[in-house]
Amino acid sequence: MMKVTNRGIAFKLNLWILTSVTLIFAVIFTYTYLFTRDMLIAKIEQSAFDLARATSEDIDAVLLSVEKTPENIAVAMEQFRPQSGAFTGLIQETIKRSPEIYGATVAFEPWEYSTNIRYFAPYYFKGRDDKVEFTYIPYDYIYEDWYQIPKELDEPVWSEPYFDEGAGNILMSTYSVPFYDLNAPEKKLWGITTADISLAWLQEIVQAIQIGETGYGFLITKNGTFVTHPNSRLIMNETIFSLAEAKDDARLREIGRRMIAGETGFVSLDCEFSGQPCWMVYNPLSSNEWSLGVMFPKEELMADVFRLNKIVIGLGAAGFILVMFIIAAISGTITRPLRALTRVAEDVATGNLDAEMPEVKSRDEVASLAHSLDNMKTSLKDYIRDLTDLTAAKERIESELQIARDIQMGILPKVFPPFPERDDFALYADVEPAKEVGGDLYDFFFIDEERLCVTLGDVSGKGVPAALFMTITQTLIKTRATQNLTAGEVIAWVNHDLAQENPSFMFVTMFFGIFNVKTGDLDYVIAGHNPPYIVRANGDLEMMPSTKGMALGIREEAQYSAAKVTLSRGDMLFLYTDGVTEAMDPQNDLFSEERLEAVLKEHGRMKVGDLVKHIMQEVHSFADTAPQADDITMLALRYTPE
Amino acid sequence: MPGFVILALAIMACAGAFAAPAVLAKEVRLIPQWVPQAQFAGYYMGLKKGSYKKRGIDLTIIAGGPLRQSSEYLASGQAEFATLWLASGIQMRDHAVPVVNIAQMVRRSALMLVAKKSSGIISPQDMNGKKIGLWEPVFQIQPSAFIEKYGLDVTTIRQSYSVNLFLRGGVDVASAMWYNEYHTILNAGLNPDELVTFFFYDHGLNFPEDGIYVLEDTFNQDPDLCKAFVAASIEGWEYAFAHPEETIDLVMANLEDEHIPATRVHQRWMLDRMKDLMHPLSGGGISGALKYDDFARVAYSLKDFGLINSIPEYNAFYRKCYDESHQ
Numbered sequence: 001m002m003k004v005t006n007r008g009i010a011f012k013l014n015l016w017i018l019t020s021v022t023l024i025f026a027v028i029f030t031y032t033y034l035f036t037r038d039m040l041i042a043k044i045e046q047s048a049f050d051l052a053r054a055t056s057e058d059i060d061a062v063l064l065s066v067e068k069t070p071e072n073i074a075v076a077m078e079q080f081r082p083q084s085g086a087f088t089g090l091i092q093e094t095i096k097r098s099p100e101i102y103g104a105t106v107a108f109e110p111w112e113y114s115t116n117i118r119y120f121a122p123y124y125f126k127g128r129d130d131k132v133e134f135t136y137i138p139y140d141y142i143y144e145d146w147y148q149i150p151k152e153l154d155e156p157v158w159s160e161p162y163f164d165e166g167a168g169n170i171l172m173s174t175y176s177v178p179f180y181d182l183n184a185p186e187k188k189l190w191g192i193t194t195a196d197i198s199l200a201w202l203q204e205i206v207q208a209i210q211i212g213e214t215g216y217g218f219l220i221t222k223n224g225t226f227v228t229h230p231n232s233r234l235i236m237n238e239t240i241f242s243l244a245e246a247k248d249d250a251r252l253r254e255i256g257r258r259m260i261a262g263e264t265g266f267v268s269l270d271c272e273f274s275g276q277p278c279w280m281v282y283n284p285l286s287s288n289e290w291s292l293g294v295m296f297p298k299e300e301l302m303a304d305v306f307r308l309n310k311i312v313i314g315l316g317a318a319g320f321i322l323v324m325f326i327i328a329a330i331s332g333t334i335t336r337p338l339r340a341l342t343r344v345a346e347d348v349a350t351g352n353l354d355a356e357m358p359e360v361k362s363r364d365e366v367a368s369l370a371h372s373l374d375n376m377k378t379s380l381k382d383y384i385r386d387l388t389d390l391t392a393a394k395e396r397i398e399s400e401l402q403i404a405r406d407i408q409m410g411i412l413p414k415v416f417p418p419f420p421e422r423d424d425f426a427l428y429a430d431v432e433p434a435k436e437v438g439g440d441l442y443d444f445f446f447i448d449e450e451r452l453c454v455t456l457g458d459v460s461g462k463g464v465p466a467a468l469f470m471t472i473t474q475t476l477i478k479t480r481a482t483q484n485l486t487a488g489e490v491i492a493w494v495n496h497d498l499a500q501e502n503p504s505f506m507f508v509t510m511f512f513g514i515f516n517v518k519t520g521d522l523d524y525v526i527a528g529h530n531p532p533y534i535v536r537a538n539g540d541l542e543m544m545p546s547t548k549g550m551a552l553g554i555r556e557e558a559q560y561s562a563a564k565v566t567l568s569r570g571d572m573l574f575l576y577t578d579g580v581t582e583a584m585d586p587q588n589d590l591f592s593e594e595r596l597e598a599v600l601k602e603h604g605r606m607k608v609g610d611l612v613k614h615i616m617q618e619v620h621s622f623a624d625t626a627p628q629a630d631d632i633t634m635l636a637l638r639y640t641p642e
Numbered sequence: 643m644p645g646f647v648i649l650a651l652a653i654m655a656c657a658g659a660f661a662a663p664a665v666l667a668k669e670v671r672l673i674p675q676w677v678p679q680a681q682f683a684g685y686y687m688g689l690k691k692g693s694y695k696k697r698g699i700d701l702t703i704i705a706g707g708p709l710r711q712s713s714e715y716l717a718s719g720q721a722e723f724a725t726l727w728l729a730s731g732i733q734m735r736d737h738a739v740p741v742v743n744i745a746q747m748v749r750r751s752a753l754m755l756v757a758k759k760s761s762g763i764i765s766p767q768d769m770n771g772k773k774i775g776l777w778e779p780v781f782q783i784q785p786s787a788f789i790e791k792y793g794l795d796v797t798t799i800r801q802s803y804s805v806n807l808f809l810r811g812g813v814d815v816a817s818a819m820w821y822n823e824y825h826t827i828l829n830a831g832l833n834p835d836e837l838v839t840f841f842f843y844d845h846g847l848n849f850p851e852d853g854i855y856v857l858e859d860t861f862n863q864d865p866d867l868c869k870a871f872v873a874a875s876i877e878g879w880e881y882a883f884a885h886p887e888e889t890i891d892l893v894m895a896n897l898e899d900e901h902i903p904a905t906r907v908h909q910r911w912m913l914d915r916m917k918d919l920m921h922p923l924s925g926g927g928i929s930g931a932l933k934y935d936d937f938a939r940v941a942y943s944l945k946d947f948g949l950i951n952s953i954p955e956y957n958a959f960y961r962k963c964y965d966e967s968h969q
Binding site: 143144145148149151152153157159160222223224225236237238239240241242245246253256257260 | 773799800801802804806807809810811812813828829830831833903904905906907908
């Protein structure tokens with residue numbers, strides 16, 4: 001999977017914007033849906049209650065009017081104790097006049113109607129063509145529910161519904177009213193009057209409830225038995241509780257208990273008939289305490305909300321696609337020039353500064369980016385051109401410096417032994433220049449048959465000026481030395497000459513000596529230079545005494561005094577510049593005079609050439625990887641007369 | 643039984659026509675004491691599954707009910723086998739109908755009293771001063787003994803076969819069969835925890851109920867037939883308990899044939915309770931044995947209540963027909 005951060009701008013724009021848009025839409029949609037749904041549910045609940053109440057009232061109106069008949073007969077029986085002919089006529093007449101009443105009786109307690117008759121219950125009922133017919137109830141009716149329950153409860157009771165086989169197997173219910181023998185000393189039941197009604201009309205009322213395609217009403221008795229239900233198998237067979245048991249539905253059982261307890265409610269449950277989710281409202285009948293339930297199919301009633309949802313979702317989806325295209329278009333106008341600019345930048349990166357800039361028509365950030373890129377390309381071009389020139393100039397200077405250095409080094413005598421015809425002394429010198437043109441110098445030359453001038457110096461600074469100053473110094477020394485002057489005079493004159501024309505205040509430290517090869521005497525001047533060493537033939541090391549005088553070229557009238565040492569056979573004079581003692585190792589420690597003295601003490605008897613080379617070697621191995629900062633110059637002279 | 647002999651002869655005559663060694667199936671009829679509900683499912687399953695047929699019994703079951711009393715069918719020879727309550731069987735024998743018990747199928751009494759806790763009844767003593775609903779005399783023996791045992795002063799009301807009197811509060815305590823009316827009460831919306839129950843079994847008043855009866859002659863003429871019949875019945879019952887859904891399918895179909903409204907949940911409850919009542923509490927299968935103690939308890943109670951004149955001889959009344967080696 002590619003990470004989001006690695007994707008293009010168009011992708012990111014689409015991702016974030018569309019995610020946000022979808023979220024916003026989802027929130028609005030959910031809110032609208034919940035709001036409209038709750039509003040609709042509230043309306044449905046209200047109209048459901050209205051419908052259930054209205055239907056209950058319709059049923060109650062009939063039942064309550066039916067109740068009047070046996071109640072009136074009971075009152076008549078108690079108050080007037082009519083003879084058989086009178087109350088049977090009353091029953092007949094009421095049945096005729098009450099279309100709802102199917103049959104009625106006045107049933108007496110055993111032996112109460114007559115001491116000769118155990119059971120007396122004349123029953124009038126509507127036969128064919130509503131003609132009133134008559135029979136005696138032939139059985140031990142006193143144990144029938146319609147008789148026994150009002151008797152034991154001392155109050156009028158509607159019976160549970162039952163099928164009356166004699167009346168064509170129609171569903172019936174009986175309203176029974178007890179009446180009492182008011183002549184007895186205590187309250188004494190005399191009998192029960194009843195009115196039987198067919199429940200067909202009641203079933204019709206409830207079946208007439210039609211809500212949408214699948215909504216319906218149903219009625220259950222005080223026992224929970226179904227009296228009406230679109231599923232006829234339930235009627236008079238199942239109770240709402242046996243249904244709950246079959247479905248293992250504890251909630252349905254609880255709803256049933258609330259219904260038969262006479263409560264009113266609005267609940268959500270799966271419809272028994274269609275299996276669809278429904279709302280159910282339930283409301284009791286006030287007459288017989290049965291309960292009316294009305295099922296409202298959710299999907300049908302919510303169809304408008306669902307249709308609205310579909311439209312809203314459709315619009316949302318269309319908007320989503322539209323936004324997606326718009327983003328794609330906008331991001332295209334941004335990313336297309338960006339991609340072109342990227343290609344140019346890549347070209348430039350590979351060195352093609354002549355890459356052609358894409359045309360950007362807009363005046364936005366992309367345009368200024370293109371402009372900047374163009375500027376950068378131009379600047380780069382200029383810079384590279386300047387750099388090329390500069391590099392050429394530098395190369396030229398460097399090659400000139402090299403020449404200067406070659407010339408400088410060419411001035412120094414480089415052929416050893418310098419005087420091969422002579423064996424009264426041995427002389428060796430070497431210079432290891434630093435990278436730049438340096439300012440060390442040495443020289444030796446005879447000014448007559450016996451006297452050998454030896455000089456070694458170090459010009460301040462580096463580079464071409466130092467090299468030139470050194471050349472001048474060397475030339476001046478050679479000039480003055482050949483004028484038969486003493487060592488002190490030579491140096492004094494050289495100083496004077498250098499100081500006179502020295503606008504840049506350069507100077508040179510110097511050792512200058514005139515060595516008499518016949519006598520071994522050495523007159524010398526040390527002008528601000530490191531004092532040289534003398535390694536005696538027996539290996540003793542001496543540092544030559546300093547002489548008065550500062551470095552040359554600083555003050556015109558500076559005074560210089562000379563000193564004198566005498567070399568015996570085998571003694572060696574060793575001159576060096578501070579390039580030897582101040583050579584540094586990588587830890588910035590100096591080679592130091594102590595190290596130099598140690599080397600001289602140990603190897604002072606070596607041949608002059610080998611000794612110089614050896615010390616050079618020691619210095620190099622000491623410096624290791626550290627760069628050489630200064631010229632390293634040494635000169636060794638061993639006196640070897642016959 | 644001329645019909646039976648003629649039929650047997652006819653079968654024997656026909657036997658020659660069949661090449662196979664014909665087992666002469668004996669044609670008999672059984673009438674249970676009530677409608678073909680789950681209370682009698684084992685006999686119907688035994689018939690359907692061939693338990694009788696494979697023992698050479700060609701059985702026809704006559705559905706009992708209010709219009710067809712099993713005692714009358716047995717006495718008149720309209721059925722060779724009948725189921726009866728033990729108390730009814732003893733009464734018949736006392737009334738000179740020579741019936742014998744060949745298997746006591748239900749050995750625990752399902753008869754019970756039930757009350758609503760809301761009426762304040764928790765223990766038997768709480769029934770003092772209350773109204774108790776009782777059925778016809780044969781169902782009154784145990785409650786009467788119960789009332790006597792606990793010294794209760796109650797008003798007894800004759801209870802019909804609906805429980806509406808109890809549900810409406812016309813009586814405080816109702817008679818109920820555990821497998822029948824008790825479930826009807828539950829399915830009228832009362833919860834078990836709102837009810838208190840008194841099983842006579844738990845109060846030392848166990849009256850075994852359904853047993854299989856024949857006339858003494860039938861047993862004497864063909865004890866093997868009776869033994870085969872009992873073995874087949876036990877097999878049918880055990881099959882029914884092992885296959886409740888299949889059994890309830892059959893029960894529902896039988897009830898529909900009789901146009902008796904019924905619900906599966908009620909028949910399932912009834913079958914489950916029959917299993918509880920027929921299987922001994924100690925475990926194991928149906929035995930069919932009528933213990934002397936049970937017989938004596940019922941017989942002496944009947945005599946005490948004046949429902950019989952003398953106590954029948956146990957060994958004459960009960961003819962063991964089950965083979966203990968099967969158990």
